[in-house]
Amino acid sequence: MPGTKLPDLVIGDLRFNPPIVQGGMGVRVSASRLVSAVANEGALGTVASVGVGEELADRTPDYPTRSELGLREVMRDTRQLTRAPFAVNVMCAVTNYGQLVRVAVEEGAAAIVSGAGLPMRLPALVADRHVKLIPIVSSARTAELVCRTWTRRYDRVPDALVVEGPLAGGHLGFTLDQLAAPEEYRLERLVEEVLGVARTYGPGNGAGIPVIAAGGIFTGNDVARFLRIGAAGVQLGTRFVATHECDAALPYKxxxxxxxxxxxxxxxxxxxxxxxxxxxxxxxxxxxxxxxxxxxxxxxxxxxxxxxxxxxxxxxxxxxxxxxxxxGYPMCGANAWRVDRVVSVRELLDELVEQAEAELRRS
Ligand SMILES: Cc1cc2nc3c(=O)[nH]c(=O)nc-3n(C[C@H](O)[C@H](O)[C@H](O)COP(=O)(O)O)c2cc1C
Incomplete structure (x- = not known):
């Protein structure tokens, strides 16, 4: 890897540095405070849309209405706190998927990130090609399926792919049996396999679709490892929960x-x-x-x-x-036990960048 500075994460006309994505975390764990803090550091923050209207349940009894109002409110609050682009996560498993995608686009989401199922019809819901569409996949097979279907049906490929491995937080795209055999589904291997698909479907300049690695990434050395094998960026969830800016209450952290x-x-x-x-x-x-x-x-x-x-x-x-x-319960990634304190988003990103740069210099 030339130089020692971390490269930008480039998604179409958007550039992020550090090349780190804060994954969407429901319910309300990644909302305006966390997302804006991440965006203000140059990384990509993601609002989680799932269940976001439930804080409004007292004043708005109708579920679809409060889902819409809740997402609008969180996105507007985020926009008050940052001018930088941010993403919105919409889980395929929600019954009001189309509604949440529409609202996210209307409120100016730079990207829609979509997993917990395969977002096969996402391009049909987003006419504006400036809005980046980023599926979350857990294998080369599912990456291939999404890319092939989108190409055939919509003449469009994903703007980036998040590959989420078995150590991730939240819902996992693996069976319990697969989770019991973590070596077979190591993130490094999944990323290499998905990179093969991403190169085939890339925009034609040989660069391929940017691939973002997620699940169990904890240190700057981890960040460097995935950049070295060809990931364009990394997505973290767990480490961002343990930040002062994370929107969840202190007992969660x-x-x-x-x-x-x-x-x-x-x-x-x-x-x-x-x-x-x-x-x-x-x-x-x-x-x-x-x-x-x-x-x-x-x-x-x-x-x-x-x-x-x-x-x-x-x-x-x-x-x-x-x-x-x-x-209730906190969701978390497999490495949450390694968290020993709550830090600021800036401290976290500085630590990750410093370690990753040092690691890349070493190699
Ligand atoms: C508390 C929590 C909630 C999450 N909620 C969502 C969600 O609503 N939608 C989603 O696609 N992923 C969700 N995730 C997954 C994260 O976006 C991220 O990809 C994952 O946590 C990365 O693994 P790591 O936690 O080991 O860094 C969640 C993760 C956590 C820890």
């Missing part, structure tokens, strides 16, 4: 600082995908099969079967975001 390796477990969430969480009394209750605070005021997830689910994940995540840890 303290759960990260306190947790031990054995407290981090994967459960099958009502989304019907594995999700990694920090175990607590609430998690123990749902794992025992208890029905907890159950009631489904709306059907917010395509895959959730309210009559079979023991609890409402939207409510559980909202409560955790507010710091009511007895009524």
């Amino acid at each position: 303290e759960a990260y600082v306190r947790c031990r390796r054995e407290d981090i477990i994967t459960i099958i969430s009502p989304v019907k995908m594995p999700a990694r969480v920090i175990s607590n009394d609430f998690v123990k209750r749902i794992l025992r099969g208890e029905k907890v605070n159950f009631g489904c005021p709306y059907h917010c997830l395509v895959t959730c079967e309210p009559d079979k689910a023991g609890y409402c994940i939207a409510q559980a995540l909202l409560k955790a975001y507010r710091g009511q840890m007895d009524d």
Whole structure:
């Protein structure tokens, strides 16, 4: 790699430096404070749109209306705090997918990042080609499927691909069996395989579609490793939770600082995908099969079967975001046990950049 400075993450006409993406984190864990702080450092911040309207439930009983108002409010608050471009994450698993994508575009999202399912019809929802479309994939096979389908149906390829490996936080695109064999699904290997697909579908100048590596990236050395194998950037979630600017309440962040390796477990969430969480009394209750605070005021997830689910994940995540840890759980990546303190976004990014640059100089 020439020089020692980290390269820009280039996505079409957008450039980010450091080449670091703060992944979208619901419910409200990545909202205006975190996203603007990241954007103001030159990196790419991502608003999580899932469940964002639930803070407005008291004043707006109608679910679609408050989802729309909630996302508009968070994006406008973010815009008040930064002039830099930022992304919006919309999970494919939500029942109001089209609505959230439309609102994100209307409110000026620079990019839509979309996973927890494959965003096959995303280009049909976004006419403006300036808005970058970034699918999250977990294999070369799914990357190929998205690229081939978008090319055929929409004459369009993704502007970047996020490859999320099995160590990531949030919902995981792997089965529990696959998660039990982490060596086979090492992120390095997934990134190399997806780079093969990205080169085939690139814009024709040989550069390929930029590939962003995500899941378990913790240190600057990790950042350097993925840049060296050809990733255009890296996406982190867990490390951004443990920042002062992260929008979640302090008890959420303290759960990260306190947790031990054995407290981090994967459960099958009502989304019907594995999700990694920090175990607590609430998690123990749902794992025992208890029905907890159950009631489904709306059907917010395509895959959730309210009559079979023991609890409402939207409510559980909202409560955790507010710091009511007895009524919900924090999601986290596999490396959350390594978090030992809460720092500012600037400190975190400075640390990652300094280590990554030193590592690249060494090699
Ligand atoms: C608390 C938390 C919530 C998350 N929520 C979402 C989400 O709403 N949508 C999504 O696509 N990814 C979500 N993720 C995944 C992150 O965006 C990111 O890709 C991932 O955490 C990277 O792995 P790391 O945590 O090991 O850095 C979440 C992750 C965490 C830790």
